[in-house]
Amino acid sequence: MKTIKLVIADDHELFRNGLKELLKRHEDIEVVQCVSDGEELIKFVKTHPDIDIVLLDITMPNMDGFEALNKLKSVNTNVKPIIISMHDDGNYIAKCAKMGAFSYLLKNTDQEELVKVVRIVSEDKKYFSPNISEKMIDYMSENTVSEDILSKKEAEVLLLISKGNTTKEIAAELYVSSRTIETHRANILKKLNVKNTAELIIKAVKMKLIS
């Protein structure tokens, strides 16, 4: 059985050692090297292209985990990064997934889970635990990047304008200040390249932005 060659990148020595001790007990996993920041990691990976997995922390001095993820792509290697972080927010998880992380683990993950993930990833498979996936999906659902001309809020404002509401009424309805609505309105006019409300309505209907 092929051993899994692994590098640990974390700035806390105690953590690195603890992790190393823990992994040592599994015969199919070999901790090749421990580094304390992203720079050291990149340097090491460049000279050792046979590394399978890197356990990568996000918060590190000199070069943090995000930047290291980016750099790893440009280094011609097979190394598969697994993020192991204290951060449990969807933002971090989504960002790491986007940047090519094969998995995302919290630092207090049980060793069974940890070893399980290392083995799955070593087979070139991405794996996110149900817990982590949920957080990521929550975040993504809240922050859909719209491809529409108008933002979601602008579309709402446009709809309320077309219904004949005044700026003040729209502001009260959408829980924003009057000035915010005025600015939205000005931005909508600019985006649709019209000069006044009448032109705006005509053009919006034509573009099927409102019915």
Add this chain to the structure above:
Amino acid sequence: MFLVAIVLSITFYNQFSEVLTNRILQQLNSIKTLKRLQVEKLIKAEWQSFRSSSDDMFHDDSLQLSLPNKVLETGIYDFTKYDLNREFTIGLVDASDGDCRVRTIPYKKIMNILLERTGMGETGESYLVGEDYRMRTQSRFFKDSTPHNIVVKTVGVTNALNNKLGKGLYKDYRNIDVYGVYGLIAVENLKLVILSEIDKDEVEAPLKSLKKRLFVLMFLVIVIVILISLFLTRIIIKPILNMKNSLKEMAGGNYNEISKFAKNSNEINEMFEALADLKKSLQGAVNFSKEIGSMNLNTQYTPKSKKDVLGKSLLKMRDKLLEFRNNEHISRINNKRQLVEGLENERQRLSRELHDGLGPLLTSLKFYIDNHVDDKDLRLEMGKIIDNTISEIRIMSNALSPSIMDDFGVGAALTNFTRDIKKASGISIIFEDLLKPANSNITKNQEIHIFRITQELVNNTLKHAKAKNIRITLSEFDDFVSLFYFDDGLGFNEDHVSLGSGIINIKERVEICNGKIQMQSKPGSTTFDIELPI
């Protein structure tokens, strides 16, 4: 004016009196001269007729004379002293033929001449006096006495006997002041003094009435002068005094209590207008300095002229104060900013220390347990405790300063924050993140302030408002970011916000960011509209 009246009166009086005196003396002189000539002519005529006739033979008996027995020489004599009645007698004596002829000139003839009183007024008289200073002709005033008994030793007679012609003011035989003219009649042996005199009182009667009239006139002039000066006092002095008082008041620093006065002449009017202008400009300056005093430094003031030194220095003072206040404001804001930033840095440091220092230590501990504790149940239990500790530290760290804000911005931080609050309190809280997804221009410090302000607002609502809904919208535009906060709680009185409710902190943070804040609160709807420039 008064003096002029007096001087004029006196001069006029003197002139008049001199002229009058001269006129009187001249008149007296001409009367005297006329009478002298008449007397002389009479005597000469008598003498002529006496010499030419020879038949007139008088003896002592026919005459009431007691002539001395010595031989008389030819000539004209004053025989009064020989007359028995001491009546004035002029004797004509011719002793050329050895015989002695004597004739007298009748007293009546002479008296006729002398009694002619044309131009002599009430008290004027002409009379003759002999060498013995005794009167020869009848006195007007002593008609009953014999003239010879009256001694006339006056200045006039004495001068005349010394052959001096003259005129003047002297005392006559009655010891009364008279104007008199005197002359000597000297024919042959005869030596008589002729005098024409008039009482001073009569002469000066018109003068006296003139004097009286002048006095009356002068009195009138004085009265008029006094009245005029009183009038002038009223129309000129009084307003000037009033003005003096007004100026005194103003000098004392009171610019308000200046009443209106009657203004009678143009000059006074103009002076009062000037005074009113002065008052106005001083009051303007006073009001302006009052405004400055109460630090209303945006008050405007236009100097009254290029030389309005007071106004200019007040303006200078205002500008200096304005500059000072601005500097003070800036330094105050800077101090606050430094204080708040120091606080935030410390929070962040502590948060990182917990999250990145203590967290990994605990995970290390967990690995250690995993590695060295063989009892599976014990290992799981210990692991659970450590997991709980880690999640507690994560909450503490996030409360101090969410690390997600550093890595993903205030939008993500607030999303997390509101989600946590929603979970913890069960309140409906919706946060809408309308920040620009890319290339946001909000600075890190602004993000911290926005986060803290929102945190504070939410805490307030949870603590005091008993609201069911919270709506937060954070919108970013090209030049400003808008944080709009709404809750449907009890509301608060904007003027009586208790210090603990954190609104002061919010205002301070808005001020540090040069932003604007508007609050509106009533039961069921409390809104905060905060704008920060970017």
